[in-house]
Amino acid sequence: MKKNMLTQAICGALISSACIAPAYAGEAELLQKIEKLAAELDAIKAELAASRKKNEPGTEAPQTVNQSAAAAVPVSTNVDVQIQELRKELTKTVISGYGEVAYSRPRNASDQAQTDVKRAVIGVTHRFDSKTKMVAEFEWEHAIASKSDDGEAAVEQLYxxxxxxxxxxxxxxxxxxxxxxxxxxxxxxxxxxxxxxxxxxxxxxxxxxxxxxxxxxxxxxxxxxxxxxxxxxxxxxxxxxxxxxxxxxxxxxxxxxxxxxxxxxxxxxxxxxxxxxxxxxxxxxxxxxxxxxxxxxxxxxxxxxxxxxxxxxxxxxxxxxxxxxxxxxxxxxxxxxxxxxxxxxxxxxxxxxxxxxxxxxxxxxxxxxxxxxxxxxxxxxxxxxxxxxxxxxxxxxxxxxxxxxxxxxxxxxxxxxxxxxxxxxxxxxxxxxxxxxxxx
Incomplete structure (x- = not known):
């Protein structure tokens, strides 16, 4: 009974870890956590398979550890679902951006005060899968970009x-x-x-x-x-x-x-x-x-x-x-x-x-x-x-x-x-x- 409770507690901890990972982990850390969860889940599934084999007619009665694994079936299945959800999160297309507007007033030349839309940037990150991504950023500086203006339009990143x-x-x-x-x-x-x-x-x-x-x-x-x-x-x-x-x-x-x-x-x-x-x-x-x-x-x-x-x-x-x-x-x-x-x-x-x-x-x-x-x-x-x-x-x-x-x-x-x-x-x-x- 104690082993059964311990197995469920471990699986529950894995589930909780998977659920909260995106809130604090970096991308690399999150990927490592997914791989760890997958390895843990594989171990649980292997133990469960061994338990079922021993329960087949003509086999010996299952040992306590296998009963624990069998009792954890719903939990391990839940871990599998959590892993799949996390992988899906890492394959989405994400739109990001930043911008700033500034006002500057020289202390001894107030007539030279000016306001500038310094920059506006739009970013696109797309994950093809959990290991491959594309990153692009497009920037506009000083509000207007044309031949007669000081503004600039540029590709800031593309890789x-x-x-x-x-x-x-x-x-x-x-x-x-x-x-x-x-x-x-x-x-x-x-x-x-x-x-x-x-x-x-x-x-x-x-x-x-x-x-x-x-x-x-x-x-x-x-x-x-x-x-x-x-x-x-x-x-x-x-x-x-x-x-x-x-x-x-x-x-x-x-x-x-x-x-x-x-x-x-x-x-x-x-x-x-x-x-x-x-x-x-x-x-x-x-x-x-x-x-x-x-x-x-x-x-x-x-x-x-x-x-x-x-x-x-x-x-x-x-x-x-x-x-x-x-x-x-x-x-x-x-x-x-x-x-x-x-x-x-x-x-x-x-x-x-x-x-x-x-x-x-x-x-x-x-x-x-x-x-x-x-x-x-x-x-x-x-x-x-x-x-x-x-x-x-x-x-x-x-x-x-x-x-x-x-x-x-x-x-x-x-x-x-x-x-x-x-x-x-x-x-x-x-x-x-x-x-x-x-x-x-």
Missing amino acids: VEHELKPGLSAKAGLFLIPTGFMNTSHEPTAFYGVHRNFVETAIIPTTWREAGLGMSGSHLNGVSWDLGLTTGFNLTKWDAASADGRESPLGAIHQEGQNAKSKDLSLHAALNWRGVPGLLVGGSAFSGKAGHGTKAFAANDARVTLWELHGRYNPGPLDLSALYARGTISNTADLNLTFVGNPNPVPSAFAGWYVQAAYLTWKDSDYSLTPFVRYEQFNTAKSYAPVPLGLGVLSTDDEKVITFGLSFKIGEGVVVKTDYQKFRQDNSRDRYNLGVGYAF
């Missing part, structure tokens, strides 16, 4: 991914490079501040995507990793007369999958550890040549390398994070000689870092309020390759920005934000910001 085995998957297509915090998690509900931080936009060109192949793995000890071979940057796009390179060196030469030059491919790798509740530490690196063997181009051997380290501690209401990123572009001296007289030659190094603290001060069933403060320091032209005296451009000082503000969340999908940003080097950029965003 297929297949799970080779639990904890190991491969993908191909156009996907986000796994670097820093924001490049792969940049919905307005996922970061503090009305605008994305400068380090992860000026140094890391969020949102940064490349076309190619990638592999990802996760392990029970909290370690996860990514490796990939993709397209890279195109230095032939550099415009020394434009300010684009000063705003973001890599943002000025990224290709975004648009007829991307691919003679020179790039490698990337990322490693993260989440072995302690609330703690994340990790880093990533990306490197590849950017000249692509272009005829008569002075920097075919130029190599772009970007690496970063990051950490976050979020044990409860407290949320602390820090990130350092550094990029280099080698072998640019000859190219910069062709840019003499222009204000923005190619930098040999650019870097930045920030620290951020936030605290959830109030929360009820529908709303939450989180004040935050962030200090960041960055330089998009930290140094230049040596050129003859008098022909070069001096490197600039680091810009230092402090941002403090509030995030007011309505449920989990809507956020209203406000902040004030103070610039150390160029205080004409000091500004008040107000924004609203959503993600689903």
Whole structure:
């Protein structure tokens, strides 16, 4: 009798586990749980089959353990149903999206205040089965995209991914490079501040995507990793007369999958550890040549390398994070000689870092309020390759920005934000910001 009750309790626990899994488990964890449930169910069915065989005429009386298995028939059948339902959940087509609208008012130039529909994104994820999926995201920036407007329409992601085995998957297509915090998690509900931080936009060109192949793995000890071979940057796009390179060196030469030059491919790798509740530490690196063997181009051997380290501690209401990123572009001296007289030659190094603290001060069933403060320091032209005296451009000082503000969340999908940003080097950029965003 006790064994019978124990068997039913185990099966009941399996059923409960299957029912609540989608509420808290990641996709990989959910798939592992399904496979575990299936294995447990197979064991129960095998035991049940053995019990029935022994109950056939001419066989010995069933033993106690087999009676327990027989008593669990309705429960095991229920587990089977739960598994099938979970598998069906993973084969659905899901529509997602996010968007944000921002108002900015310079402190000393109120006549330059402006409002911008920064972006609207629609995503589609379709699971062909429990192991294979397609992911696509389509983005519109600045409200209107046309030849005479500043707006842009773009494919942000478009790839297929297949799970080779639990904890190991491969993908191909156009996907986000796994670097820093924001490049792969940049919905307005996922970061503090009305605008994305400068380090992860000026140094890391969020949102940064490349076309190619990638592999990802996760392990029970909290370690996860990514490796990939993709397209890279195109230095032939550099415009020394434009300010684009000063705003973001890599943002000025990224290709975004648009007829991307691919003679020179790039490698990337990322490693993260989440072995302690609330703690994340990790880093990533990306490197590849950017000249692509272009005829008569002075920097075919130029190599772009970007690496970063990051950490976050979020044990409860407290949320602390820090990130350092550094990029280099080698072998640019000859190219910069062709840019003499222009204000923005190619930098040999650019870097930045920030620290951020936030605290959830109030929360009820529908709303939450989180004040935050962030200090960041960055330089998009930290140094230049040596050129003859008098022909070069001096490197600039680091810009230092402090941002403090509030995030007011309505449920989990809507956020209203406000902040004030103070610039150390160029205080004409000091500004008040107000924004609203959503993600689903």
